[in-house]
Amino acid sequence: MKSLFMAGLLCFAAGAVYAQKSNNTEWWKEEVVYQIYPRSFKDSDGDGLGDLKGIISKLDYLKSLGITAVWINPYFASPNDDNGYDISDYRAIMKEFGTMEDFDALLKGMHERNIKLVMDLVVNHSSDEHEWFKQSRSSRTSPYRDYYHWWPAEKGKPPYRYSLFDVNHDAWKYDAITDSYYLHYFSVKQPDLNWENPRLRQEVYDIMKFWAEKGVDGFRLDAFQFASKDIAFPEWPKGWEKDFVKYYAMGPHLHDYLKEMHEQVVSKYRVMSVAEGAGNTMQDAHNLVDAERKELNMAYAFEGVDIAKPEGYDLAHFKKVFTKWDAEFAEKGWLSIFLANHDQARMVTRFGNDTPEFRDLSSKMLTTFIMTMRGTPYYYNGDELAMTNIRFETIDDYRDVAGRNEYEYQKKNGGDLKKLLEDMKLGSRDNGRTPFQWDDTKNAGFTTGEPWLKVNPNYKTLNAAAQEKDPNSALNYFRKVVALRKNNKVLVYGKYSLVDEQNPEIYAYTRELEGKKMLILLNFSQKNASTVTDKKLGKLLINNYPTVQKVSGNKIVLRPYEARVYEVK
Ligand code: NOJ
Numbered sequence: 001m002k003s004l005f006m007a008g009l010l011c012f013a014a015g016a017v018y019a020q021k022s023n024n025t026e027w028w029k030e031e032v033v034y035q036i037y038p039r040s041f042k043d044s045d046g047d048g049l050g051d052l053k054g055i056i057s058k059l060d061y062l063k064s065l066g067i068t069a070v071w072i073n074p075y076f077a078s079p080n081d082d083n084g085y086d087i088s089d090y091r092a093i094m095k096e097f098g099t100m101e102d103f104d105a106l107l108k109g110m111h112e113r114n115i116k117l118v119m120d121l122v123v124n125h126s127s128d129e130h131e132w133f134k135q136s137r138s139s140r141t142s143p144y145r146d147y148y149h150w151w152p153a154e155k156g157k158p159p160y161r162y163s164l165f166d167v168n169h170d171a172w173k174y175d176a177i178t179d180s181y182y183l184h185y186f187s188v189k190q191p192d193l194n195w196e197n198p199r200l201r202q203e204v205y206d207i208m209k210f211w212a213e214k215g216v217d218g219f220r221l222d223a224f225q226f227a228s229k230d231i232a233f234p235e236w237p238k239g240w241e242k243d244f245v246k247y248y249a250m251g252p253h254l255h256d257y258l259k260e261m262h263e264q265v266v267s268k269y270r271v272m273s274v275a276e277g278a279g280n281t282m283q284d285a286h287n288l289v290d291a292e293r294k295e296l297n298m299a300y301a302f303e304g305v306d307i308a309k310p311e312g313y314d315l316a317h318f319k320k321v322f323t324k325w326d327a328e329f330a331e332k333g334w335l336s337i338f339l340a341n342h343d344q345a346r347m348v349t350r351f352g353n354d355t356p357e358f359r360d361l362s363s364k365m366l367t368t369f370i371m372t373m374r375g376t377p378y379y380y381n382g383d384e385l386a387m388t389n390i391r392f393e394t395i396d397d398y399r400d401v402a403g404r405n406e407y408e409y410q411k412k413n414g415g416d417l418k419k420l421l422e423d424m425k426l427g428s429r430d431n432g433r434t435p436f437q438w439d440d441t442k443n444a445g446f447t448t449g450e451p452w453l454k455v456n457p458n459y460k461t462l463n464a465a466a467q468e469k470d471p472n473s474a475l476n477y478f479r480k481v482v483a484l485r486k487n488n489k490v491l492v493y494g495k496y497s498l499v500d501e502q503n504p505e506i507y508a509y510t511r512e513l514e515g516k517k518m519l520i521l522l523n524f525s526q527k528n529a530s531t532v533t534d535k536k537l538g539k540l541l542i543n544n545y546p547t548v549q550k551v552s553g554n555k556i557v558l559r560p561y562e563a564r565v566y567e568v569k
Contacts, residue, residue, distance in 0.1 A: 028218070028272035028297050029334060030492050032371070032482050033118065033378045034067035037342045038075055038097060039083055040435045041381060043447035050435070050446070052098040052106050059109045061464070065384065066482040069116035069272075071220055073342055075103070076122075079129050081189035082165065082401050083433075085120075085222065086127035090207040107215055116217035118272065123204045124223040125190040132203075133191055140178050146197045149183035149231065159233050161185070162241040167405045167412075169241075185226055185248065187401050195227045195257055208265040218272035221296070225277040225288075228254040250279045255287060258295035267294070274336060274376075275299040282328045289333045298334045298376055301325060305339060308350035310426045315524045319498060319507055326374055326496045337375035339366055340383055345431035347380065349389040353561065358526055359386050359462075361561040364477045364544035365522050368563035371485045372511065372520045374496050382436055384478035385464055389431035390456045395421065399453050400430045439465035472546045484542050484565065490516045505529035506558060510568065517568040523558035530557045538567035 042054030052075065062070060074084035077092040084094060093103050110117050126133060135144035140152075151158040151172065158181050163171035165187040172181040173188050183192045193200055208219065228251030240247050266273050278285035278301035288299050303321050307313045329335055340347035348354045352362030363386035370377050392398055395407045403424055410420050425431075430453060437459040438445030444459035456462075467473035485491045494511035505525035511518045518541065523529045532555050540548060544563040558564070 024291075025489075025493070026297070026334075029376055030486075030489075031069040031116065031272070031376055032067045032485060033069045033071050033336075033376060034062065034065060035071045035073070035341055035378055035380045037073050037381060037433055039073075039452065040433050040446070042436065042438070043449065043451075046447060046449040047096065048447050048449040048452045049096045051096065052093070052102040056102070056106050056109055059106075059113060059115075062110075062115060063113040064479065066479055066486060067115065067379070068486070069118055069217065070110065071118040071218075071378065072120070074120045074122055074222075079127055079189065081127070081187050083399075085122050086125070086129075086187070086190045087122055088127040088129040089131075090126075091210055104214070111215065116272075117215075118218035118220055118274070119211055119216045120222055121204075121208065121219040121224075122222040123193060123207075124227045125184065125186060125192045128189045128191055132200075136191075137175055137177055137182070140180070146194055147200045147203075148191045149194050149229065149233075150178070151181040151183075151233065153179045153181065157181075158183075159235045160241070161233070162244060163187075164244070165190070165402045165405055167408045169409060183229075186223070187405070192229070193227070194231070195229075196231055196253065201257060201260065205261060205264045208261070209268075212265065212269040212271055216271065218274070219266075221273065221275045223277070224258075224275050225249040225254065225279055226251070228252055228257060245277070246280050249277060250284050255293070255295060258288070259293070262294045262296075266296075273297050277302065278335070285328075285335070286333050289335070291333070298336050300336050300338060300341075300378070304337075305341075305344060310423055313351075315504060315507060316502075318524075319501065322373065323496075323498050329374070330495070335375045336378050337370055337373045338378040338380070339370060340380040340432060341378065342380070342432055343429050344380075345427055345429070346387055346389045347383045348386050349426065349431065353526055354386075354388040358561055359388065360474045360477075361544060363474050364481075365524070365561045365563040367474075367478055368481055368520070368542065368544065368565065369507070369522055371481045372491050372518070372565060374492070374494070374511075377485070379478075380432065382432075384475050385437060385462060385467055386474040387434070387437060387462065388456065388458065389426065390434050390454065391425040392428075392430070392454070393421070397454055398424065398428060398430050400428060400433070403428045403430065437463040439463050477544055481542055488516075488518070489513060490518055494518070499533070500531045503529070503531055506531045508533075510535070519566045519568050521556060521558060521562075521564045521566070523560065523562045526560045528557055528559055530555055532556075535566075536569040538569045541565045541567060 039050050041050040042058050043050050044053035075094055075097045076087045077089035078084045078087050078094050093100055107117055132144050132147045135142045136148045158172045161171035162169055171185050174181050184190050185192055226248045273296045275288055275296050278299040288296050307318050339351055348363040352366050398404055434453055434456045435446035435451050440460050440463055443451050444455045467475035490511050490513040494513035497510045499508045506529050507522040508531055509520050519535055542565045
């Protein structure tokens with residue numbers, strides 16, 4: 001708090017306080033971003049994998065949603081150890097996804113529909129099949145040696161580093177060719193790039209320019225908070241391993257690199273930038289996104305999305321976390337707002353209630369939350385249909401390198417495999433990656449071939465085609481709530497105030513801007529719940545129930561998972 005206060009004072013002294021206000025308008029604050037996981041979105045050629053032509057065939061669907069930008073997970077050449085997050089050529093399209101002509105057509109089709117494209121920039125690491133790494137590992141004197149982090153074996157074993165995706169949890173891999181270890185925070189096929197090397201940095205900026213020249217509208221910086229490292233690789237105090245972010249994030253030169261990237265690339269194009277992760281503290285987050293620092297536009301902070309646990313979560317905690325982040329960024333800086341992505345299980349399963357009775361209602365309620373909070377919304381494909389976790393019974397059904405390698409690790413180390421499989425039913429990333437459910441034909445209309453990951457059997461009734469026909473579907477509600485956000489700047493910039501804080505079932509808040517005020521009421525429980533309001537309610541702007549219940553007096557009763565947005569007079 002103190003440091004924020006100080007920062008505020010300094011800013012005021014510089015006469016720049018107004019220029020930094022969060023409610024300063026910027027185009028990237030007003031976007032509604034829809035995330036496409038291309039592998040699972042739509043397959044056009046029957047190989048069981050989604051592809052760019054598949055996305056092209058769904059451009060009118062995207063337009064119909066009302067979203068204004070799309071973030072597409074990596075579509076670059078890759079051996080796919082981590083579904084494209086291991087890139088072997090940053091200027092080529094993954095062959096399974098199509099060609100550069102397909103990409104150009106996709107971008108053109110999006111721009112014709114006024115939809116922006118945000119690409120994934122995966123440069124904390126590359127693939128071990130990237131030419132840089134092949135050269136780097138070939139000899140200790142290769143000009144590419146310093147593109148990665150190497151530890152010569154004659155120095156003994158390197159200080160232990162934990163790897164998120166490694167079968168042995170070990171981030172150092174011995175490579176016999178040069179009798180050295182290389183560093184990989186993720187899988188063994190994702191060696192970390194050495195950002196301390198200015199040549200490597202220049203390569204990345206050139207890659208960014210290549211795509212910016214093509215016309216992409218933004219960059220999502222994958223795992224970038226880990227890019228800068230103390231390359232002396234000191235020993236860390238015992239027990240640090242699980243506190244990954246604290247030790248790994250925000251290395252010594254991270255901000256220098258972001259400033260350099262901003263100066264060389266971002267400032268020269270009309271692009272938005274978003275970091276995955278926001279460091280360890282509020283100050284870290286501000287240091288990434290505060291406008292006068294000229295680094296990034298916004299970041300995804302994970303505290304919110306991490307609230308949902310296999311055993312459930314507490315609404316009081318949920319309110320507290322989102323209220324805290326809003327307060328910290330009320331005056332300065334900007335964040336994204338989201339409850340799911342391709343690294344999470346399904347939103348409705350984690351945060352709502354995915355039983356047939358409450359699935360659509362609770363999903364619509366969560367969607368209302370995302371679209372009425374401050375921050376740029378990022379909404380994950382399939383959530384507009386209220387797609388649910390698939391809950392695989394056996395490890396053989398999983399495809400994700402993280403889950404499969406964790407299973408191997410536990411197997412080798414006497415872990416409780418039954419418990420792990422139970423946890424994966426709720427938490428595995430593959431739950432969020434099952435093919436998009438387009439209709440009730442074979443494989444949900446996703447592919448005519450064998451899907452790379454099983455389709456959720458509930459597609460027979462839960463699919464886009466069925467929801468198109470139903471005016472009360474989750475899909476049609478999504479369109480309405482997106483339109484509500486786009487038509488009301490108060491939902492983008494307005495001041496947020498929590499009301500009825502102690503209510504254990506209802507999350508209620510107001511948004512207020514230039515005399516316009518809205519009250520958002522969200523029942524997070526599966527029973528009726530009530531709140532008392534002192535506000536003079538105006539028009540009911542949106543409601544996730546097909547029938548409206550009149551409010552008499554100042555007590556409002558919300559039905560299970562009900563969401564309402566009122567104008568306040
Ligand atoms: C974060 C990405 O979102 C995730 O899918 C990926 O596995 C890791 N970074 C490594 O790139």
